[in-house]
Amino acid sequence: MKPAEYYQRDRTRQPPAHTPDYKTSVARSPRYSMISLQQSVSEITGPVFGHNDIDPIDNDLIKNYAKDQDPVGERIIVHGRVLDENARPVTNTLVEIWQANASGRYRHKKDTYLGALDPNFGGCGRTITDENGYYYFRTIKPGAYPWRNWVNNWRPAHIHVSVFGSSFSQRLITQLYFEGDPLIPLCPIVATIPDPDAIEQLIARLDMNASVPLDCIAYKFDIVLRGRRSTLFENRLEGN
Amino acid sequence: MKQQLDYLKETPSQTAGPYVHIGLAPGAAGFDIYREELGHDIAGPNAKGERIRVEGVVIDGMGSPVKDVLLEAWQANSEGIYAHPEGGGEVEDGFRGWGRIITDFETGEWGFDTVKPGKVRPRVKLGSGVSEKVAASNPDWQGRMESHAPMAPHISLWIVSRGINIGLNTRMYFADEEQANVEDPVLNLIEWENRRATLLAKRQGERDGVPLYRFEIRLQGDNETVFFDV
Numbered sequence: 441m442k443p444a445e446y447y448q449r450d451r452t453r454q455p456p457a458h459t460p461d462y463k464t465s466v467a468r469s470p471r472y473s474m475i476s477l478q479q480s481v482s483e484i485t486g487p488v489f490g491h492n493d494i495d496p497i498d499n500d501l502i503k504n505y506a507k508d509q510d511p512v513g514e515r516i517i518v519h520g521r522v523l524d525e526n527a528r529p530v531t532n533t534l535v536e537i538w539q540a541n542a543s544g545r546y547r548h549k550k551d552t553y554l555g556a557l558d559p560n561f562g563g564c565g566r567t568i569t570d571e572n573g574y575y576y577f578r579t580i581k582p583g584a585y586p587w588r589n590w591v592n593n594w595r596p597a598h599i600h601v602s603v604f605g606s607s608f609s610q611r612l613i614t615q616l617y618f619e620g621d622p623l624i625p626l627c628p629i630v631a632t633i634p635d636p637d638a639i640e641q642l643i644a645r646l647d648m649n650a651s652v653p654l655d656c657i658a659y660k661f662d663i664v665l666r667g668r669r670s671t672l673f674e675n676r677l678e679g680n
Numbered sequence: 681m682k683q684q685l686d687y688l689k690e691t692p693s694q695t696a697g698p699y700v701h702i703g704l705a706p707g708a709a710g711f712d713i714y715r716e717e718l719g720h721d722i723a724g725p726n727a728k729g730e731r732i733r734v735e736g737v738v739i740d741g742m743g744s745p746v747k748d749v750l751l752e753a754w755q756a757n758s759e760g761i762y763a764h765p766e767g768g769g770e771v772e773d774g775f776r777g778w779g780r781i782i783t784d785f786e787t788g789e790w791g792f793d794t795v796k797p798g799k800v801r802p803r804v805k806l807g808s809g810v811s812e813k814v815a816a817s818n819p820d821w822q823g824r825m826e827s828h829a830p831m832a833p834h835i836s837l838w839i840v841s842r843g844i845n846i847g848l849n850t851r852m853y854f855a856d857e858e859q860a861n862v863e864d865p866v867l868n869l870i871e872w873e874n875r876r877a878t879l880l881a882k883r884q885g886e887r888d889g890v891p892l893y894r895f896e897i898r899l900q901g902d903n904e905t906v907f908f909d910v
Contacts (some may be wrong), residue, residue, distance in 0.1 A: 447687075449909065454692055455845035462695075464843030467741040468899050474849075474909040475870055475895075481800055482836050482851075483910045485764035486754060487778035491866025495715050505713055525687045534718075548699040549710040550748075550785065562713045564703045600696065600703055608754045609910045611847060613840055615694040629695060631846045638692045664688045 444669040445479040446609050447525055455632035462588050462628045479609060486608040489534040489568060501539075501579035505562030512558055513580035516659040518616065519650060521573045522603060525667030529573025530610075536566040536602040537577060537616075541667025544583030544595075555583065565605045578656065584623055596623035596630065605665040616661050617619075617643045685857060693846035700840065705750065705782050719808050721783075722753060722794040724774025729758025731797070734852070734881060734893045735791035738783065738839065741900030745788025749841040751781040755834070760798035768801065793890070799860060800831040832860035834865070834879075839897065849908045852895050855880040870906055878905045 455624040457469035479481065497504050502511060518537075522530040540546045540563065543555030547563050563581060569575045586596045617624050624630055624643065633639050641664070650658035701709040707717055707801045723731075755777050763777040771777070783790045832853055832856040839848040851877040853861055861867055867876045881895035897905045 452729070453689060455694070457845060457848075459845060460872075462843070465695075465845060466843075467744075468746065468841065468843035469740075469741075469845075470848070470904055470907050471900050472875075472904050472906075477866060477869065477908045477910045479910060480831060480866070481762060481766065481768060481833070482754070482756075482831065485762040485767045487776055488764060489718070493716070493718060498714065498895060505711075523688060525690060527686075529686055531739045536703050538699065546699045546702060547709060547711055548702050550698060562702075562706070562711060564706055564713060566703075566714075599781045600694075600700070602696075602703060608836055608838065609849075611752070612691060612693060612837055613700075613847060614691055615697075632694070633692045638689070641689065641691055642694070651833075664691045665685060666690050 444483065444659060446607060446666040447670050449666065453633070453635045453638040455463050455634070459632040462632050465632070483609040484607045486604060486606060486611065489532070489553075489604070491568060494566050494568065495535075499575075499577045501561070501563065501565045501577060501580075504565065506560045509560055511541065511561035511580050512582075513561075515578070515656045516581045517576060517578055517650060517652070517656050518599065518644065518661055519574070519576035519647075520574065520644075520660050520662040522569050522605075522663045522665065523573055524605075524610075524665050526670075528667075529569070529571075530603075530605055530665055531569055531571050531573055533569050533573075533606065534604045535569060535575045536564070537579075537599050538564040539579065539582040539599040540582050542580050544585035546585075553585065555585075574628070589628055591678060593628065594623055594626075596621045596627055601661075601663065603663055603665065610665040612663075612665060613643060614663075616659075618659060619643055619646050691891060695842060695845050696840035696847075698842040700748070700750050700781060702889070703819065704780060708782050717780075719752070719779045721774075721793060722755070722777060722779035724772065724776065726772040726803045727757060727775045727795045728772060729795040731793065731890050732796050732893060733791060733793050733887045733890045734895060735789065735887075736834075736881075736895040736897060738789050738841075738897045745783070746841055747783055747785050747788040749783050749788075749790070749791065749839060752838045753781060753794070754836040754838070755780045755794065755797040756800050758795050760800045760830075764799075772893075785828075792801065794835075796854065797833045797835060799833055804851070829863065829865045830860075832857050832864035834864075834866075837897075848899075849910045850905055851879055851880050851895065851908070852881050854893065855882045866908075875904075875906050878903055
């Protein structure tokens with residue numbers, strides 16, 4: 441494919457910087473407008489990762505920190521595809537996740553919540569998408585988690601997801617939520633996203649077809665990164 | 681029948697939150713899990729060029745350092761080539777050009793070691809969706825196919841943290857590259873000339889025999905750093 445730019449971000453579906461109900465954003469949001477940049481080679485390139493960078497067990501959070509037994513909690517598979525806005529698979533891209541354990545407790549020295557740590561659960565994983573853009577993780581469904589925003593705010597069960605794509609301009613961090621969680625509509629962080637349809641895009645669907653009977657229940661979560669312009673008016677159109 | 685555009689829509693961003701380290705820098709969160717954490721060595725041992733140290737702090741709208749920020753750096757090697765199939769050529773073995781930098785939880789200070797990037801040369805032609813063939817046949821479009829002017833040495837930075845809903849993009853330039861900075865096409869896009877200085881890292885002596893650059897990022901308020909919609 442010829443060098444080309446990526447589609448501009450649809451800012452009507454992305455959270456703005458200043459979202460006062462999520463209080464920390466107030467002092468951490470720029471007040472001036474961003475300068476729009478036509479992309480150069482600095483933006484259409486980005487880091488490349490390979491299987492030498494990670495280990496096969498890294499995508500299995502049930503085993504990757506287990507000491508003497510499996511972690512406690514609902515055993516789940518999270519799987520899906522990374523696509524771009526043209527529905528092309530994003531192959532060989534690094535996907536990283538992190539999350540709390542079944543009690544809503546994070547393994548982080550700054551987390552002081554009274555939910556117990558699980559000695560067999562670390563809470564992070566990483567993998568590289570295959571030639572179809574497909575990825576999967578095995579993990580424990582995280583618990584809800586209280587946080588100091590309003591007096592009684594609870595995060596919905598969520599998994600943080602980080603994806604690189606093929607260029608630095610596609611870099612994305614987001615959060616995966618679970619179908620049917622009644623905390624989703626109450627959460628000021630979810631509500632930073634202005635478009636209800638865009639919020640739906642963050643809710644992983646229960647996927648019975650991918651569940652493993654008597655073992656593990658599955659959720660499906662597809663990720664879409666910015667699409668890339670193809671060169672129009674070319675004789676060959678397979679790039680489109 | 682109503683025509684439909686069948687593009688998918690980009691997944692919306694969410695804040696990285698205060699515990700971003702668990703996923704992206706678990707050692708800093710307080711535990712050891714991976715064979716090797718990614719992003720510790722930007723340039724690798726074989727990179728040519730001048731070794732430098734960059735240090736700084738991210739400051740919020742109240743003037744306080746942000747102590748739970750994570751930055752990612754993306755840069756070319758000393759010849760202006762990126763470690764990417766479209767990066768303009770070959771780089772040294774082990775040069776990734778990408779790094780992950782976290783702040784000290786107590787002070788908010790961060791730093792990284794790398795090599796000073798070169799000017800990024802206009803090896804890659806970027807059009808606005810117009811093929812070279814068409815551009816050649818139609819003078820109206822030739823302007824769009826013009827190569828970008830060389831860019832002054834710079835490091836692209838992407839900043840995430842609690843309270844930042846979508847990663848902020850900025851660039852760090854080097855204050856001692858005066859002539860290149862004056863000619864840089866991106867700095868020149870910034871209409872308010874006094875804001876350009878917010879992207880300049882200042883050389884401040886040496887640390888362990890290596891030139892030290894200081895780069896302070898102000899998220900909001902006086903001398904707010906320029907952020908880009910890339």
